[in-house]
Amino acid sequence: xxxxxxxQPEMSVQEAETVTLSCTYDTSESDYYLFWYKQPPSxxxxxxxxxxxxxxxxxxxxxFSVNFxxxxxxxxLKISDSQLGDAAMYFCAYRSPYSGGGADGLxxxxxxxxxxxx
Amino acid sequence: NAGVTQTPKxxxxxxxxxxTLLCAQDMNHEYMYWYRQDPGMGLRLIHYSxxxxxxxxxxxxxxxxxxxxxxxxxxxxxxxxxxxQTSVYFCASTGxxxxxNEQFFGPGxxxxxx
Numbered sequence: 001x002x003x004x005x006x007x008q009p010e011m012s013v014q015e016a017e018t019v020t021l022s023c024t025y026d027t028s029e030s031d032y033y034l035f036w037y038k039q040p041p042s043x044x045x046x047x048x049x050x051x052x053x054x055x056x057x058x059x060x061x062x063x064f065s066v067n068f069x070x071x072x073x074x075x076x077l078k079i080s081d082s083q084l085g086d087a088a089m090y091f092c093a094y095r096s097p098y099s100g101g102g103a104d105g106l107x108x109x110x111x112x113x114x115x116x117x118x
Numbered sequence: 119n120a121g122v123t124q125t126p127k128x129x130x131x132x133x134x135x136x137x138t139l140l141c142a143q144d145m146n147h148e149y150m151y152w153y154r155q156d157p158g159m160g161l162r163l164i165h166y167s168x169x170x171x172x173x174x175x176x177x178x179x180x181x182x183x184x185x186x187x188x189x190x191x192x193x194x195x196x197x198x199x200x201x202x203q204t205s206v207y208f209c210a211s212t213g214x215x216x217x218x219n220e221q222f223f224g225p226g227x228x229x230x231x232x
Contacts, residue, residue: 004160009158042225043206043225043226044223044225044226045210050218050220091160095217096217104163104166104174104176105163105210106163106221107177108161110158110159110160111159
């Protein structure tokens with residue numbers, strides 16, 4: 001079974017600064033999908049960014065980008081120009097491709113609580 | 119589009135009582151999931167469904183049952199609630215067969231078992 005580890009329970013950053021959230025995973029599969037989800041105080045889970053393992057290029061979505069290191073099994077999230085609205089729990093998640101199209105769901109890390117200091 | 123909705127949003131049960139959580143999606147998605155989220159933990163998969171009339175166990179299925187009688191609805195049942203089932207429950211759905219597809223989540227149901 002795959003496992004996802006987020007080693008930073010909490011991170012704090014000044015508004016407008018850059019912060020990087022860490023995620024490592026353990027898998028024996030060569031192809032898979034990785035996701036970052038944001039959970040603000042409203043509790044709603046929101047997809048931030050995703051990456052296909054066979055793609056070398058790191059995914060980017062506006063101020064959010066990832067540093068995907070396949071050999072190291074690392075998938076960190078960088079948030080540039082942090083804004084107050086970025087304050088939330090961030091979850092890293094893994095999905096195997098070998099289960100009928102991802103039918104057996106996502107495996108989540110325990111999350112990182114991101115605090116934005118004004 | 120309402121996306122994924124969950125009913126109810128909050129519920130308090132006594133030990134041994136039963137209840138059903140309803141998840142509905144209006145995106146014509148084939149795959150639906152139930153997760154639970156406990157303090158300090160990420161979401162964990164309880165059960166899932168790959169289509170109408172089909173269900174399968176996830177990581178933490180004990181104490182729960184599910185049914186998918188209609189494509190748009192996925193029900194999660196607790197036959198005899200226990201305090202260990204106090205949690206926030208999320209339903210999610212996704213379309214297509216690619217693992218890259220986004221899972222869309224409902225707003226969650228906070229369940230307390232006394």
